[in-house]
Amino acid sequence: MKSQKPRPRRLPFLLGLMLVACFVGRAQVSNTQTQPPATATQTPAPAASQTAAQPASAPVRLNVIVSDESKGVVGDLRPEDFRVEEDGVPQTITHFAREESPVSYTLVVDNSGSLRGVLDHILRACAALVSANRPGDETSLTRFVGSDQITVPQDFTAEQWRLIRGLESMYVEGGQTAVVDAVYLSAERVAARRTDEGGRRRALVLLTDGEDRSSYFKQSDLQKLLRSHDVQVFVIGVVSVLGKGEVLFGKSPRDKATALLNNLAQETGGRAFFPKNVKEMQEAVAEIARDLRTQYAISYHTSKANRDGKFRKIQVKLSEAAGGGKRTVHARSGYFAPGAKGAEKQ
Numbered sequence: 001m002k003s004q005k006p007r008p009r010r011l012p013f014l015l016g017l018m019l020v021a022c023f024v025g026r027a028q029v030s031n032t033q034t035q036p037p038a039t040a041t042q043t044p045a046p047a048a049s050q051t052a053a054q055p056a057s058a059p060v061r062l063n064v065i066v067s068d069e070s071k072g073v074v075g076d077l078r079p080e081d082f083r084v085e086e087d088g089v090p091q092t093i094t095h096f097a098r099e100e101s102p103v104s105y106t107l108v109v110d111n112s113g114s115l116r117g118v119l120d121h122i123l124r125a126c127a128a129l130v131s132a133n134r135p136g137d138e139t140s141l142t143r144f145v146g147s148d149q150i151t152v153p154q155d156f157t158a159e160q161w162r163l164i165r166g167l168e169s170m171y172v173e174g175g176q177t178a179v180v181d182a183v184y185l186s187a188e189r190v191a192a193r194r195t196d197e198g199g200r201r202r203a204l205v206l207l208t209d210g211e212d213r214s215s216y217f218k219q220s221d222l223q224k225l226l227r228s229h230d231v232q233v234f235v236i237g238v239v240s241v242l243g244k245g246e247v248l249f250g251k252s253p254r255d256k257a258t259a260l261l262n263n264l265a266q267e268t269g270g271r272a273f274f275p276k277n278v279k280e281m282q283e284a285v286a287e288i289a290r291d292l293r294t295q296y297a298i299s300y301h302t303s304k305a306n307r308d309g310k311f312r313k314i315q316v317k318l319s320e321a322a323g324g325g326k327r328t329v330h331a332r333s334g335y336f337a338p339g340a341k342g343a344e345k346q
Contacts, residue, residue: 060335062331063296063332064316073291077318081318082317084316085315085317091301098295100293101200101293102135102197102201104138104190105203107139107140109141111144112175112177115209115241116172122236128282130167136158137293140190141154144177149175150181177211179206180217180221187225187229190203191231204270206264209237209241210242232268232269234265235271238274240274258274267333269331269333273287273288311337312334314333
């Protein structure tokens, strides 16, 4: 299958950006392909992780989002509205605030053939998200198709024009889509970014149909990595381009993609959106733009003193007194306790 050559996008991009940015409310270019995942050179040392092998005295920090039935954010909760458990044991909250923090995030954009009819809409959504960046924020771009077609058109920058230029360079290309590999390599890069800034959030925004066909890494490998780093994954899943018909065995392509994308968000405390039209995609962009920066920051000192290096499961719940109908808490699933090679034991 021949690649579709890139075509000028500037006029549609400017028009699309103006329209979508209104809805939201407001290069150093690398052309070198990422090496095969097995030999990637950008893997940070475990000590660079915010969550792996943290000192026993360090508090466990959680970035928490609460959404209501309409997927809107709930922003009026108090410390007493939350309950935190680690491996089923209640923990004492030592810090609570609703904070707006600077964020380093990577836009990970699927350029595979199945998105040929919607890539322009996806890129406009990316441009709108970039346009919502605030002072202190920085963004990088990852373009992917197959495992040998993962590139970084734009490294981390606060300059929006560089990011727009990088988005304009994207185009549909044939290949066996490697969603897991693209997320794995991108999560490594953003996890190692500006780790000396304690209040900075790190995130990954994935725009894809979610169909993984040929990744080198397994989903279990990706889960380990995400559990070792405090990187939230937000998803805009364009799964409507995939088939949903019955199959003889197992799930349909759409069901598999939806399950994968939901898992990425749930594991990391992010959120997944599955828009059915342009309006819903605009709404998803607006929600993610807010979620990236303003969340509940909750900290506690674990009641477990042993340094066993094992994964500890975290559950954040709302008390009955919080009220307000059906609400969903989004927080990372856990962390690796201090201990030698802790991130390798799960």
